[in-house]
Amino acid sequence: MIKALLISSLVLVLVLLTVQFKDKGKGKVEPLRAEKQQFLIGAAANYKRLASDKEYRNILSKEFNVMTVENDLKFINVHPAKDRYNFYNADKLIEFAKEHNIKVRGHTLVWHGGLPQWLKEGNYTKTEMEQILKQHIQKVVGHYRGEIYAWDVVNEAFNNDGSLRDTIWLEAIGPDYIKKSFRWAHAADPNAVLFYNDYGIGAFNKKSDAVYKMLRELTNEGVPVHGVGFQMHTSIKQNIAFSDIENNMRRIHAIGLQVQITEFDVDTSGVDATLESKLSRQAEVYSRSLKTCINSNGTCTAFVIWGISDKYSWLGKEARPLMYDSNYIPKPAYYALKDILSQ
Numbered sequence: 456m457i458k459a460l461l462i463s464s465l466v467l468v469l470v471l472l473t474v475q476f477k478d479k480g481k482g483k484v485e486p487l488r489a490e491k492q493q494f495l496i497g498a499a500a501n502y503k504r505l506a507s508d509k510e511y512r513n514i515l516s517k518e519f520n521v522m523t524v525e526n527d528l529k530f531i532n533v534h535p536a537k538d539r540y541n542f543y544n545a546d547k548l549i550e551f552a553k554e555h556n557i558k559v560r561g562h563t564l565v566w567h568g569g570l571p572q573w574l575k576e577g578n579y580t581k582t583e584m585e586q587i588l589k590q591h592i593q594k595v596v597g598h599y600r601g602e603i604y605a606w607d608v609v610n611e612a613f614n615n616d617g618s619l620r621d622t623i624w625l626e627a628i629g630p631d632y633i634k635k636s637f638r639w640a641h642a643a644d645p646n647a648v649l650f651y652n653d654y655g656i657g658a659f660n661k662k663s664d665a666v667y668k669m670l671r672e673l674t675n676e677g678v679p680v681h682g683v684g685f686q687m688h689t690s691i692k693q694n695i696a697f698s699d700i701e702n703n704m705r706r707i708h709a710i711g712l713q714v715q716i717t718e719f720d721v722d723t724s725g726v727d728a729t730l731e732s733k734l735s736r737q738a739e740v741y742s743r744s745l746k747t748c749i750n751s752n753g754t755c756t757a758f759v760i761w762g763i764s765d766k767y768s769w770l771g772k773e774a775r776p777l778m779y780d781s782n783y784i785p786k787p788a789y790y791a792l793k794d795i796l797s798q
């Protein structure tokens with residue numbers, strides 16, 4: 456009797472151990488967001504997809520702890536007529552984020568793109584344009600005060616040669632539109648983390664130097680700017696200077712600012728190779744980029760991918776730039792990030 460009891464409890468212990476071991480070995484069970492608790496891993500999202508696609512909702516809620524509002528807060532969508540704002544889509548996205556304990560990045564307040572006709576063709580005076588921008592920022596940031604934790608306040612204000620891009624904002628307000636926008640945003644939500652966001656500014660070049668110089672001036676003047684967003688729309692064709700990116704993060708840290716990777720994706724189109732080798736090269740770019748962010752000693756505080764599934768990428772179907780394929784099967788890039796996050 457005692458012998459039988461001993462044997463059966465031994466069997467039970469063995470079974471329990473195997474089950475546990477199996478779970479550990481799989482490594483797939485834990486979502487990305489659970490791997491490194493303090494680190495923000497995110498995706499850009501649109502309400503249209505959230506409302507219509509269950510798989511999209513499922514992955515967004517499980518895998519990520521930060522989301523960027525991809526299009527629903529752009530001027531043209533949130534402020535479609537001079538006296539009308541439309542917060543519906545962004546409200547819904549943010550409600551979802553709250554339910555699932557996902558932080559929200561607002562994108563974007565001041566940009567040359569995504570502008571409505573009424574603004575582009577309104578023939579407003581310079582004073583009117585400044586009023587319009589000020590009110591827009593106050594209204595939108597104020598509406599989400601305490602709910603949107605970080606804002607891309609100014610987006611893509613520089614040309615590649617380091618000069619300021621010719622936009623309706625520069626035209627109407629002059630170069631000071633940048634610092635004014637940060638001040639207006641800060642007044643509307645003093646707790647929001649405010650970013651300057653751009654592409655092609657991760658490594659060293661004329662543009663990233665100009666951005667750095669401007670931010671150094673702004674911080675010296677006490678303008679409320681807190682971080683720099685490196686968009687990082689990349690491609691497997693590119694040769695990315697990761698050590699430059701590391702050093703650039705360092706100089707940004709030295710002026711008291713943080714960095715976030717804000718719009719990461721890796722285009723795989725235009726290369727003559729098998730899909731398998733393209734996806735493995737893509738995974739490598741994902742992995743090295745996340746590693747650069749994580750190894751920055753706290754300077755780089757978030758890694759946000761510009762979408763979830765290749766089904767909806769802004770680059771089209773051929774590019775396959777994201778972590779999930781069109782059927783929501785995780786690609787090598789997903790496992791590459793998981794590896795880095797679990798280290």
Ligand code: XIL
Binds near residue numbers: 686
């Ligand atoms: C893109 C969106 O992904 C598209 O869906 C939209 O049609 C156009 O804008 N830099 C930015 C983003 O800052 O806002 C852009 O997003 C991609 C490039």
